[in-house]
Amino acid sequence: MKIRQTKDIHTVELPFKLKISFEKIFNLLQKYADEEFKEHPYHEPSKKIIEEVKNIPELIDGFSDESLLKKHEETIELLLDPLFPELLLENEIKAVSIPFTFTTFKFTSRFEKILQNAGEDYELKVRNFESDLMYIYACTLILANVHSYPVDLKRPFFFDIPDKTTNSIKKYRAAFNADFMDIFPTETAPKLSEDDIKILLDNFENIDVWKEKLPPKSYIFKGFGIMNLFDVTTDEIISEIRTNLLKREDNLVHTLQASFRKFFGIDDLTLGFSVFEIDANNLAYSRIKKEESLVLNYVKDISCNGVFCNYVLEKLFLNNETLAISDVEKYGQQTKKNNFYQRLKNMNIGSIILVPIQASVKGDLSIIEIASPRPFELNSINQNKLQDLIPLFKIAVDRFSEEHQNVLEATIQENYTSIHPTVKWRFYEAAEKFHRESFEKKEKAKVEDIIFSDVYPLYGQSDIKGSSIARNQAIKEDLTTQLSLAISVLLEACKSERLPIYKELRFRVDQYLSEVKRGLKAGDEISILDFLKREIYPVFNHIKEINNELKDLVDTYINRLDPSLHVVYEKRKAYEDSVTLLNDQLASFLDTKQEEAQQMFPHYFERYKTDGVEYNMYIGQSLTRDKKFDNLYLYNLRLWQLQIMCEMENVALKAAEQMDHKLRVASLILVHSNPLAIKFRMDEKQFDVDGAYNIRYEIIKKRIDKAHIKDTEERLTAPGKIAIVYSQDKDAQEYYKYIKYLQSKKLLGKVEKLEIEDLQGVSGLKALCVEVVYQKDFDIQKTITIDELIQEFK
Template structure:
């Protein structure tokens, strides 16, 4: 034991003006209580200690720090009464310190070695700053004040941690320093201030309670007498696991060398042997097939044996699948002695110079996430006891690998989103492969380009729900709004004759009348429309604002005029009605989209126009793992026809809610031959591939306003469905479906078979037109 005054903060503590002193009064009270309660022979020790303290007459007297060494015999009684009897002094890190100062004045030899940085085998770096020490001391002081005088337990930790480096191994060692304040008496010098404890608890939880209390409870209001008891315990294993967990919680990427070093150093500290090596190997998957990791975790021994330098991608995937399906633990203290045939794989580890080897599968949420290798080089070995020391860290390491896997998947997703578009599940696998190959070449510093995304021989289905005469209706609404604005302006200008009769006003009236005549005659080109808008929005507005400033009496009338001209009543009503239709059709298709995948995966893409258009592609190349046959195509065609019926009924039922009455037309283009499609990265969408297939795309773009041959009648009509095709064989799948829907009363019994006009570069198109049974809106 030593009675030496030592500043354990390394003289980093800031001065703290408090009324504190060493006192044994509280300890004497403690002895008296134990004597009254203790039925065993321990009571003799407490009685003997009490007698010594009473004989020295130190009960109510403050003891200056510099005089404490005069009371060594009394301090020995404190140690005897408070230290655990099961451990000898040589193994205890125990001491006494001044109240709320980082100054130890009595303790075991070990505490002076550790806190004084005098150990022969350890050196310690004080990582606390003066501000850290000050904040921790304030937290400890105020927690004691609140507990003793307000019966409020503050959420403050009374333990501190010291980090050290073992000079023999170079590994980290951690010690927990707990401070016991049971033997400090706190008294108030006056009346205690009132405290809002709800607010105070919130501040403590957020780490800011000390600053609030410094204003509410100045420290000069209190006296502190007694001493603190310090206990130090080694917590290297706990802190090593916490270091790994801390990296996991921060979701720090594992792909940096520095992060790996921190993990490996913590694992070496856990087993207390710097010569034991570690390696982490995450199980990465693309389309559920194992692929190489980009990085080497630790020594990289598993990457050397299982990686691309020795195994082809196919061999690696096969071996990894076998391991993941039946993950087994392997351990050998000396792999050079293993001769069984099933251990032939150890030859590759021997070539790397491995001596002892353990390979452990790691699991997260019951799923294998990687392999964990523990090994040594050359002649150094370890046994099963060493592996048992790693047990507390295995879950943390597994979760760390899961983060790496999540981030790898995130990189794949990022490439897809950056290089492609929002990809549907049916074709996601193809983009996954392309993104993986791109990332792989990029990480290997090889020329990295995105491979072409191509699906061969897929059947296309095209449908369009269009708003009847939408362009005409929009033009009519625009003209009606412009005419309304001109009428309002003309009336206002006529009123202004009472205030001003000059050429500028007459010119404005002339232009207004000229534009009104142009609207009546429907003589308004796009350039004329732009000129009229400039007249209304700039010239007229500027003129009216000028008049309002010159003649304040006109202000109210002009303001009313400007507000009326700012709106577009007819256009807005039309837009609201159009949005109601497109939103209803779009929501219906969205609700059906997932159902389409149940029978067979297909690619479904919608386009917003004045209505809604969609492309669907289905075929064997979309889902190579699932057999495709013609029944899958027929099922999709039945859905296409039935969904057009449903949308026709839905949009017709909206008429009563529309501000502007609008109708929809429904169009299906039937193409009975498979085509090739590829992803256009510049347009972020799929398009047809090959000269022959381009004809399909041409027909799609030119049939929306096609007429019946030798007539002026448009094929598409309200409340009807039109099916365009080239050859009678194309619609054979649809005819039974049409009869079925007619017989069930969904479609009208009439079926029109029509020939269509020739289009640019296209001839010979035919169509079926079907009437949908709709309920008239009330």
């Protein structure tokens, strides 16, 4: 009987004295030797074994001398044979073991072969189970079996056993059968109280406490254990792959490749992958987002002619089915040596498995490539081993897609700005290209310019009429209040202390007050506030200390000041609150309606709050890659814009009911018939027209709202009217149709045709000025819907 001894049972420190005993199996055999079992097949063999064992009492009483295992080898073999059925010797990995020392004897045939392949120098060791932990583990058995206090420290035991025939390490999990053992205390074993057990429960890491409460060799372990091993090499490799997939490391493919080589048992297996953004309507538009591929090498076209044959294209990209090409040469013959065959051949690939993984992020598809240089090593049979791994790949692909999305978002935010959803796809393309070039380590990789050509602009504004005059008047009134308060303090100070300086300061404050009442000039407010801070406030600090009445006056002055701005800010605040209220209501209404307008056709939209609201819109084919543009959408958007301007006039009138300053707006639409190009300005983080020819449009936008009607002093824009500015008569004819429709809806009134004075660098502009019909019962929720507009337009 072969014995494998890892540690001498006398030198291993445990709370036990170890005694090898076969008493329990002897008692079982005695039962079958009884006459009542004389018909049982075990009866006669049991009688013979019992007669032989009776002459060797140490096998029953127990012994610690391992040499007796060899001395009584034949008898021990007879005792243990019932536990090792011959039919299972080639299948089970089983041995009798002395627990905690892993001294083993009596092996199944399969276990013996495993140990032979491991080599004579191999020592059976438990992985990651140091001696202190083994001592504590033994103590938990004592708590459970002797003191009836079960403590759960169940941890699987693993053995890493080399296999020299395959030059690999096999992984085994051990299961122990403790049916043939007993544990009981020696006479010197300390008695454990409930408090002692609680102390042990709170001191798992403190081996000294365990050795104090359960000293070495204070208990007897009598019997033997049976150890069964189970091959978990594949499970461990899957676990290893799972761990690696969840890691965030740059060299992931190389790490996974090592695991897959063990998984398939192919030492020179290679691994690659690509991530595609798939256009389901046209695979030729699909693009590689990230690649460490074996065969694709950054191809831009994944269509049949570009890379794959129809069969591969359909399996991977349409059906998302795993594909095994077990013989690349045969595949080449069947496909007339197409491009994909040539790529496989160039990479010395004899067989390959391609695994498509569809990410949760719409449009992302990963292709995992597993290749061998020899045909048939990878095939449709062993591809099924991947079934347990595909969910792990999907988790990793989803994580990659999310992280990749975050990287692109960060790139866009850093280099561009918050982008309107309609054009976001183009910024992603630019970010993808930048990261691909960076990954390829191309020199001078940079983010490209974003330009959209042949787009039609629409511009509109609802400008607060007379905002500059109203703001200046509010500033004037606040400064008048502040200077008057200062004068009242100085007047009382003169009565309290007849100091000439008070009169001089009051005189200077009077002068500033007179200047303010005559009218403010640029810089007046700053110089007045600076004077107060330098000359007046130190005096106020002085007079506060000499007279309580003066202190109250100064406190009254201070209380009228805004705590953060340190100026009287009453009229201005009322005005700014009115402007904010009007801007917020106009902007909110426009944003809500804009979301609806996107349903007609995706278009670019940007809005600004100034003294009122102004906005730009651009529509055209280049702004979208998913929908066909037609001029019908432009006409729809122009009608929508005019209708929205009518409704915004009503929103503004209704908002005035809640204002201290009854503000009105003047509305304007600028019509530009010719398409132009817009470019994203990196320095300003916004779109602007591109090209010298198109600059005229921007000039008009900046100057038109201050223009006058030709040969008059009357401003073009006025409350209660919408000015539609154009340069070509065909535009006027188009807008007459829209006006007529909205007149039928009682939204617009009379219309007149006007000529506009020549502006600097711009001449020949005309305008239609149309009256707004205000609705007495105007309700934002009951405005004309997009569907009604589209139906009317048809």
